[in-house]
Amino acid sequence: MVNDSRPVALVTGAGSGIGAAIARRFAADGHVVVVNDRDEGRAASMAGEIEAAGGSAIPAVADVSDSTAVDAMFDAVESAAGPVEVLVNNAGIGGNAAIRNVTDDFWERVLSVDLHGVLYCTRRAVGPMRERRSGSVVTISSRAWLGWWGQSAYAAAKAGVVGLTRALAVELGSRNIRVNAVAPGIIDTPLLRDRDPELLKRLLKSVPLGRPGQVEEVAAAVAFLVRAQAITGQLLYVCGGKSVYAYPDWRGG
C-alpha cells in the first residue's frame, strides 16, 4: 500500500470532458486521483497527464454499469492506494429521443449508466466510508432533470440520482458521509462545439449569463462541495442561471 497522506479521490468517466476537468482540479488540490474510464487508453492518458504535471494519479478501467467490474475496480484501488475518501459519479451518456422513439433498449441503456452506475459506485464506496466515519460523494446530475424536449430517459435518470443523493444524505449523515449533487447546464465540451451554431445561439438565449459554462467551473463547484463540511444533500446548479426560469423562445417537438 502506498503510504500517502493525500486523500484518494475516484472520478468516474474522467478520461474526457467534465470528468477530466474534475480530475485535474483534484490533482491541483492535492488529491491522489483515480482516473476511471471505460476506455483504457483515455484513462491511461489522463492519469499520465496528471503525473507529468506533478500530480498523483492512478488509471482504473471499468464500465460503471457493470456492478461486478465496479466492485473489482474498488478492490484494486484500495489495495494500491488505500481507502477512497472522495467519489465523484461523473460517468454518463446522453440520450435524446422523442417518446415515440424511446424503446426498451434505449431506456435501459441510458438508465444503466446514468442511474444504475451511480448506485453501483456509491454503494461500494460508502461501505468503507461508514467504517471510517468519513467521506464525500458528489454526483453529476443535470439541469435537464427539470424537463426538456426529447429528454425523457435522460431526465428520469438525472432525477433519479437527485433522489438517491438526498436519501443517502439523510441516511449517512450521522456517519459523517456527505452526499451532494451538481447539476450542470450548457457546458462547453467537444459535443457542444459540434452543435449547429444557430441552434446553439438559440439555446443560449435561455441562459441568463448568456454563455456556456466552462468544464473548470463545474470542477470548481465539485471541489467546493468536497471540502464543505456542513453541506449535504445539496443540489448545486452550475447553469448560468438557466434553472431559475428557462422558458425558451422556441419550441422543440
Added chain:
Amino acid sequence: MAAIALWPSEPPDLAGLGDAVSDRLGEPVTIPGDPAGADRLVVIVDGSGDAVGPAVESAAAVIVFVVGDGYLGTDVGDLSAALGGAAAVAAARSLAVRRGSHGRANVVCVPEGFFGMSGELRGPLAHEVGVGDIADAVAFLLSDDAGYVHGQVLFVDGGRHLFSSMTA
C-alpha cells in the same frame, strides 16, 4: 478590485463572518452604513427582509444574501422570521434573470439559530454548522470558482433543508 461589503450588520450569532470571509479571499471586507459603493455585497437578511430592497437597488456586481431557513417552513415560532428568506430567494432569482450577464446573485441559507431564533444548528450530518462553514460558502459564491452559479440557494445547514420540498 473594488471593495467587498457586508451589509447592514453582523447579528450576534454571526459575529466574525466578515473577518472570516476576508481571511478566505485575502481581501478586506468592510461593514459600511450604505451598500451603494460596494462591488461585491454580502447582505445579511433578517426575518423582516428589510435589507433586500436596498441591496437589489445597489450597483454591486456580485451579491450573496445570507438568510435563515424559516422560509422553508421550519418551526421558528414566529411567522415574521420566515419572510426575509423568501424575499431574498425571490430577489436573487429575479435578479439572475433581469440582470443577465451583468453580475451574479445567490443565497446562502443557514439554520435560524444564527438569526437569534431557537433551533438546532445541525441536521442529519453529525457536524454542527459554524460561522466558518458559512464563511466558506459566502467566499465561494463571491469568487470566480462560482462564476457559472447564478440565482441559486446554497444550504449550509448539515442537511436540514432535505426535509422541505422547496429545496430541489
